[in-house]
Amino acid sequence: MDWRNKLELIQNKIRGQLHARKIDDLEGVYQLMAEFDKDNSGMDISNIGYLDKDEFQKFLSKIGVFLTTQELRAVYDKYDSNKDGNIAYAEFVNLIRENMSxxxxxxxxxxxxxxxxxxxxxxxxxxxxxxxxxxxxxxxxxxxxxxxxxxxxxxxxxxxxxxxxxxxxxxxxxxxxxxxxxxxxxxxxxxxxxxxxxxxxxxxGADYVSPERLAQLEIILFEKIRQKTVTKDDEGKTAKKAFMYFDLENKGTIDIYQFAQALQKFGCVFSDKEIQALFNKYDADKSGRLCYDEICGLIALMGSGNNANVNPVFQIARAPPSETLNRIRADLIKKGQHSVIKMATIFANSDKNKNGTLNRQEFQWAMKESGFLLTKTEYDNLFRYFDKNCDDEVSFFEFISFLRKPLTQFRADLVNQLWNRISNGQQSVTIQQLKQFYDASKSQDVTLGIKTVADATKDFNDIWKDVQAVTQQQFNEYLTDISALIESEATFEKFIRNSWK
CATH class of the missing domain: 1.10.238.10 (EF-hand)
Incomplete structure (x- = not known):
């Protein structure tokens, strides 16, 4: 057995022992780990909860997980992601929190x-x-x-x-x-x-459909479609032809009535609540309409493994353009710690009618203004992926949110404690107060050699130039945008410690 699978078994055993100790959420895990933190390293912002190797082994033994020296070394190396010789509570928690089925x-x-x-x-x-x-x-x-x-x-x-x-x-x-x-x-x-x-x-609930039944409905739908698919074709194309037949306005979307008609055409005899439940599952944005290209893509994937001689030609219209998005993210990192904030401002200014969305032309202009030169195909794939309603409009908030990453609990704790120190219990702080706590000379941009201290200071001042008072929400959003471009917990913690006095 390789160590990756072995670690998964150990992680699962840890979850089992935590459950046996009647710990039902992460709050209980933090409290339990704190019992073994002899030096109380989680008491202030500079040390947000760590266990050294001896403390970690005792913690595992206490909850009933006994490991060999080799196993302990492998687990310790895995959980000590920043290789600082300690295991942060957050590092441990983030790993056992993975893999929700x-x-x-x-x-x-x-x-x-x-x-x-x-x-x-x-x-x-x-x-x-x-x-x-x-x-x-x-x-x-x-x-x-x-x-x-x-x-x-x-x-x-x-x-x-x-x-x-x-x-x-x-x-x-x-x-x-x-x-x-x-x-x-x-x-x-x-x-x-x-x-x-x-x-x-x-x-x-009278309208409740269990997840198990919902999965059965999908299997039935696929089987009905498969029966109507010719040998050299694939199920995705068969499904699309049927949905297009009921899409009278040729918009690429259908409502629940048209969806029910398509199911009937396939021979699926489902109850009204089952049709509604299936529709709700595919209606991810709760718009009341389905973009059937996505459904057909999923059906094509389901069929791809059933016949080794059939290579599905149906393409999923909204498969994430990962390569393009990764390149955009890499470019943002090179542009500096405030690049996500600046990009969000450009996108907001590109929204001419102020309805929160951009058409294709506005989207392309905003991308170019942000310094990204993409091919026509890359623009089309990017726009199609974020055009959730198939209405030729992209919510720039959704696009920017995709680039942002929500703060992990570890980072959120750091930010909240920093805010408490800066605000001293007040609802908001002035820009002058905020500037007193920030040291641009130790910012990410200066540390990585992206900008001079003068340029980094100017960037910080420009971000806040139109704001008189900063609330906790604004402060959290600001650091969330910076956090999005910092990969490791240790680097983010270093930024918080060094850049803020």
């Missing part, structure tokens, strides 16, 4: 759709607190925890996932359950499903 993701998304019956894309925290049925939590039913304990843990953890402090998006909801997933081994699939369906009362 497709089944679990589907359960979470189905649950969110069940709760979001008005399809607004966000759920109020107060509403979630009211709807959450802690008494039905598996821990409560087995008397391992009280309902009050479970409620307190839930409220504390999910509130930290809300960016606005008032509501939760689908992605934030998914992130909360990714935290729960981090303390559940892979063999606990049914437990995870029960956890969501019981605490949210999902199975009592």
């Amino acid at each position: 497709e089944k679990r993701i589907n359960v979470v998304r189905s649950t969110f759709a069940f709760l979001d019956h008005q399809r607004q894309g966000r759920l109020l925290l107060e509403s979630l607190y009211r709807l959450y049925q802690a008494k039905n939590h598996p821990r409560v039913r087995t008397r391992q925890k009280t309902a009050d304990q479970v409620t307190k843990e839930f409220v504390n953890a999910i509130s930290k996932r809300s960016k606005d402090g008032q509501s939760i998006s689908e992605d934030e909801f998914l992130n909360y359950y990714a935290d729960c997933n981090a303390t559940l081994p892979s063999e606990k699939e049914e437990y995870f499903t029960e956890l969501l369906t019981s605490t949210w009362g999902v199975t009592s």
Whole structure:
């Protein structure tokens, strides 16, 4: 067995032992690790929680994971990603948080759709607190925890996932359950499903379709399409012909009524709620219309492995143009730490009618103005991927958000503690106060030799020149944009320590 697979087994064993200790989210993991942090390295901003090798081994032994010297060395090298001789709490947590199964993701998304019956894309925290049925939590039913304990843990953890402090998006909801997933081994699939369906009362909903049934519907749909596909063709093309037949306006999209007609044409006899559930799964942007090129691409992929003699010619219209996006990201890094912010400003200024979207011409102009010269094919692929509604418009917010990376918990903790130090408990700080704390001579741009101290100072001043007072949200967004271009946790931490006095 290679070490990669061995590490996955060890990671899964760690999750299993955390679950056995009744730890149900990452807050509990942080608290447990702190028990073995003898020098209290997580007490201030300069040291956000570390375990040395001896402390880490004792931590693993305490939760019931006993490793050989060779295994411990491999695990330690893996978790010590920045090779500083210590394991940061965040480094460890990020690794056990990986690998959420497709089944679990589907359960979470189905649950969110069940709760979001008005399809607004966000759920109020107060509403979630009211709807959450802690008494039905598996821990409560087995008397391992009280309902009050479970409620307190839930409220504390999910509130930290809300960016606005008032509501939760689908992605934030998914992130909360990714935290729960981090303390559940892979063999606990049914437990995870029960956890969501019981605490949210999902199975009592008349319109609920389980993830298992949804998967069956997709298989049935594919099989019906396969039966209508000739030998030298592929299933994606067959599906597209059918969807195009009902796309009367030739827009590349269909509504749920047209979708139901297409299913009937294939011979799929599904109930109304099953058709709605299938439609909702493909309607990722909640627009009420499906871009059927995407569905056909998925169907083509499903068919590609069934007949070794058939090479699907159907192309997925919106496969991420990874090579182009990676090149854009590499160029942004070379342009300096403020390049994402500057690019976002250019895109906003390119929105002539101020509706939050760019047409093809505006998009191409904004890219060129940002210093990116792409081929026509690259522009087309990029635009097509982000044209989610197939309406020849791109949301520049979605495009910029794709380049940004949400702060990891480790980085968010650093930023929050830095803000608390700068603001001293105030709701906002003046630009003058902010400048007093920032040292451009130790910024990323100067450290990497991208800019002189004078240019780096000018860049910082230009970013804030039209702002009188800076709120915590603005400060967080600013550092999130800079964080997007910094790969490692250690480098970001160094930037926070050195650039801010």
